[in-house]
Amino acid sequence: MASKISSKLEGSEYDYIVCGGGTSGSVLAARLAEDPRNSVLVIEAGQHNSLLENTLMCGGWSQxxxxxxxxxxxxxPNLGINNRRIKLSCGKFLGGSSGVNGTACVRGTKQDYDDWNMPGWSGEEVFGYMKKAENFHGKEWFKADEEAHGYDGPLNIEPHDPAPISKMVLESMVDRGFKLQPDMxxxxxxxxxxxHAPRTVYKGDRTMAADYLLNKRPNLAIKTETMVDKIILEGEGANLKAVAVKVxxxxxxxxxxKATKEIIVSGGAYCTPTVLMRSGIGEKAQLASHGIDCKVDLPGVGKNLMDHLVCFIFYATKTPNITTDHLLFAPNALGEAYRQWKxxxxxxxxxxxxxxxxYARVDERLKAEPLWNSAPRKEGRDPMGLTSAQPNIELFGTECYGGPKSFTDFPDGVNSHVFGFIAELFAPKSRGSVTLKSADPKDNPIVDHKYLSEALDVVVLSEACKYANEVITQGKGTRDIVDGSWPAASNHHKNTERKDWVPFVRDHATTCYHPAGTAKMGTDSDPMAVLDSELRVRGVKGLRVADxxxxxxLNQGHPQMPAYAIGEKAADLIRGKSLGMSSLTEKISNVTLS
Structure with missing residues (x-):
């Protein structure tokens, strides 16, 4: 067995090939390699994360x-956001976007996953896989729900010590009717x-999916700076099979x-559909337009693109030392901050x-909104398709002036101090698409999110902004320290009507970097389903997707922890099949020996 694996790890053939070393891909590769009989290769287009200090240092994320x-x-450009073009930054290195994200472990609700209606993917099961990934480390001040956490996974997680401004914002939230449940x-x-949202941070360093690969086993190979062009398919009709990867x-x-057992595509919501399409799997007409022979006509590839839109609302304050601006932007502060981390x-x-x-429900706040009241809804659901057990929006704060890299009006940390409050839209009705620019794998795809193309999305997100502003300007913890909005000329904090926030939303909404859905699971009766419930690509043997x-x-939360769960679940789906065969072989061997 050892010699067989050794020959495979020379680089021409493996049992399993994972195309993409991002969050789900790193998890999946590491778990498959736990069986010493498997030879596993993970292929990553970017560098090894160990070469990038800003993946370890959380504060360097935007760099x-x-x-x-x-x-x-x-x-x-999207009409719904006044034809602006949003930068869709995502990590291109081992560990992927787990190395640049906001570190928040916001899992959503179990109903979010029950709504998938996929066997094996209930809320209870997905939450179990998120727990499996976790190694939680508590703190004395944090009232953790100990039963909800995992303690022996590879991913170290701990609560975030809040700055003074966060304690004040929390007081305002409670004052405005949000029940405090520390570990909700x-x-x-x-x-x-x-x-409080626990974070993928431990002892001052970011933790990420590449941590699954820290103690690399001899049967696991990692190829970085290697781009996947396509999956090589052989056979016809019902015998079509994925046999190799062209890189x-x-x-x-x-x-x-070559792959002797399975190939798993794990390129993320933007890159996975492009790999499938270049391989001849996708909408026939689109593939033909790029000179690609269609092997499997799956029109759902690249469709159903979802994302969570957010609006950053920044507030100025003259109260010193409650935000962390003075620790970053004051003269010589950044150098000292770097020394402290290093x-x-x-x-x-x-x-x-x-x-x-x-989290917030907004149905009561929108009960006088004509569009909300006239919109179709299913029994027990609101117009966004959510039950009363699911939040419509998320509101959360920043402890300094921080946001997308395009935000450049920094305070000086001495005379000016800024904190932010963010409104996030859940369950968007708008759906976008990912299509090929060309058949060349070096060309990035064409991504059209169609942000705010559905009127209900505008209604809910603008109400979320109004609600957020009320929390900060009327809540008891912050109302006396707000000294206008930032930049000062904008004066958004004075707006009181939801309609006043609609222009703000169209001009300032940006992505929360939560893309999903472009190779979705679905039932046999769903013509847009790309995968079955076991993540197998329809019409192809030996090919799955995991990301x-x-x-x-999308879950009503952040997709980081679901991405870990998808990697864990995919590994169990694959290993469960092979382990069953192994158990049978062992039983036969035992009978023979006896």
């Missing part, structure tokens, strides 16, 4: 953007409340690597600058 560590995808974003049992090496040369693993660069979080593209619906 990876617009570099070789970013896929550098930009969305098409782990339990997922409250659609309207506030608390482009760092030096530009091309080669094929030497002592503490300070503002040792964590991500999100503060406290809240957030498989999600039929």
């Amino acid at each position: 990876n953007f617009e570099t070789e560590a970013d896929w550098n995808i930009t969305a098409e 974003f782990t339990t997922g049992d409250s659609p309207h409340g506030c608390g 482009i090496e760092k030096d530009g040369s091309m080669r094929e690597i 030497v002592e693993k503490r300070g503002p660069l040792s964590t991500f600058p999100f503060g406290v979080f809240s 957030t593209s498989v999600m039929p619906l």
Whole structure:
């Protein structure tokens, strides 16, 4: 057995090939390699994360953007956001976007996954896989729901120590009717409340999916700076099978690597559909337009693109030292902050600058809104398709002036101080698409999110902004420290009507980097389903997908923890099949020996 694996790890043939070393892909590869009989290869287009300090230092997250560590995808202009083009930054290195995200472990509710209506993917089961990934480390001040956490997974997680401004924002949330439930974003049992979101940070360093690969086994190979062009398919009709991967090496040369058991595409919601399409799997007419022979006509590939839109609302305050701006933007502060992280693993660069979080239902607030009342709804659901157990929006704070890289009006940390409050839209009705620009794998795809193309999305997100502003300007913890909005000329904090927030939403809404759904699971009766409930690509043997593209619906939360769950679940689906065969073989051997 050892010699067989050794020959495979020379690089021409493996049992399993994982195409993409992002969040789900790293998890899946590491779990498959736990069986020493498997030879596993994970192929990553970007660098090894160990070469990128800003994947370990949370405060350096945005410094990876617009570099070789970013896929550098930009969305098409969208009418709903006044024809703006939003930068869709995502990690291009081992560990993927788990190395640049906001670190928040906001799982959603169990109903979110029950709504997928896929066997094996109930809320109870998905929450179980998120728990399996976790190694939770509590803190004395944090009232954790201990039963909801995992303690022996590879992913170290701990609560975030809140800055003074976060404690004040939490007081305002409670004052404005949000029930305090400290660990509600782990339990997922409250659609309207506030608390703390644990983070993928431990002892001052970011933890990420590449941590699954830290103790690499000899039967696991990792190829970085290697791009997947396509999956090689052989056979016809019902016998069509994925047999190899065509890759482009760092030096530009091309080669094929064979898989004896399965190939799993794990490129994320933007890149997975492009790999499938270049392989001849997708909508026939689109493939033909790029000269690609259609092997499997699956019109759902690249469709059903979802994302969570957010609006950053920034507030100025003259109260010193309650935000962390003075630790970052005051003269010489950044150098000291870097020293603190590098030497002592503490300070503002040792964590991500999100503060406290809240969920909210808005049906009562919208009861006088004509569009909300006239919109079709299913029994027991609101117009967005949610039950009363699911939140419509999320509101959460920043502890300094922080946001997308395009935000450049920094306070000085001495005379000016800023904190943010973010409104996030859940269950968007708008759906976008990912299509090929060309058949060349070096060309990024055309991504059209169609943000705010549905009127209900505008209604809910603008109400979320109004609600957020009320919390900060009227809540007892913050109302006396707000000194206008930032930049000062905008004066958004004075707006009181939802309609006043609609222009703000169209001009300032940006992505929360939560793309999903472009290779969704579905039933046999769903013509847009790309996968079955076991993540197998329809019409192809030996080919699966494992990343957030498989999600039929986005969770009401952040997709980081679901991405870990998808990797864990995919490994169990694959290993469960092979382990069953192994058990049978062992039984036969035992009978023979006896």
